[in-house]
Amino acid sequence: MPGFTGKCLCGAVSYTSHEDPIVTINCHCEDCRRSTGAVFGTNVMVPEDRVDISGELSRYTHTADSGNTMTKMFCPSCGSLVAGTSSGRENVLSIRAGSIDDPEKIDPSVNVFLDRKLPTTLVNEELTCWARMPGNAPWKK
Numbered sequence: 001m002p003g004f005t006g007k008c009l010c011g012a013v014s015y016t017s018h019e020d021p022i023v024t025i026n027c028h029c030e031d032c033r034r035s036t037g038a039v040f041g042t043n044v045m046v047p048e049d050r051v052d053i054s055g056e057l058s059r060y061t062h063t064a065d066s067g068n069t070m071t072k073m074f075c076p077s078c079g080s081l082v083a084g085t086s087s088g089r090e091n092v093l094s095i096r097a098g099s100i101d102d103p104e105k106i107d108p109s110v111n112v113f114l115d116r117k118l119p120t121t122l123v124n125e126e127l128t129c130w131a132r133m134p135g136n137a138p139w140k141k
């Protein structure tokens with residue numbers, strides 16, 4: 001069955017995506033590092049209008065190097081980063097992979113921002129690898 005569920009660490013925020021991921025990317029950019037607290041972010045892109053979220057999310061908005069307005073959504077109780085949006089991606093919700101319940105739904109196919117990768121981060125070279133975020137990425141329309 002398509003779709004998957006997930007939740008934050010404390011469970012105050014949970015969600016159901018009624019679609020499988022459009023694409024899942026490992027992003028090594030500094031924004032993903034700092035916001036996730038991990039050495040890279042794994043971002044699971046789904047159609048935003050096909051996700052139901054239960055519970056209140058806090059939001060933090062910042063401007064990326066690209067000039068896009070990025071919104072990070074996190075649980076106000078436990079601080080878990082759950083999802084994000086970008087003004088450069090219409091109707092795409094970027095769910096943080098660590099919040100997903102079913103490990104089989106976490107299947108990255110792309111590495112981006114490898115030019116920002118930490119020297120100690122191991123990379124799966126079998127995935128599509130980009131030094132930056134390509135302007136014509138299929139999920140950006």
Ligand SMILES: [Zn+2]
Nearest residue numbers: 008010075078
């Ligand atoms: Zn929480």
Ligand SMILES: [Zn+2]
Nearest residue numbers: 027028029032
């Ligand atoms: Zn990133």
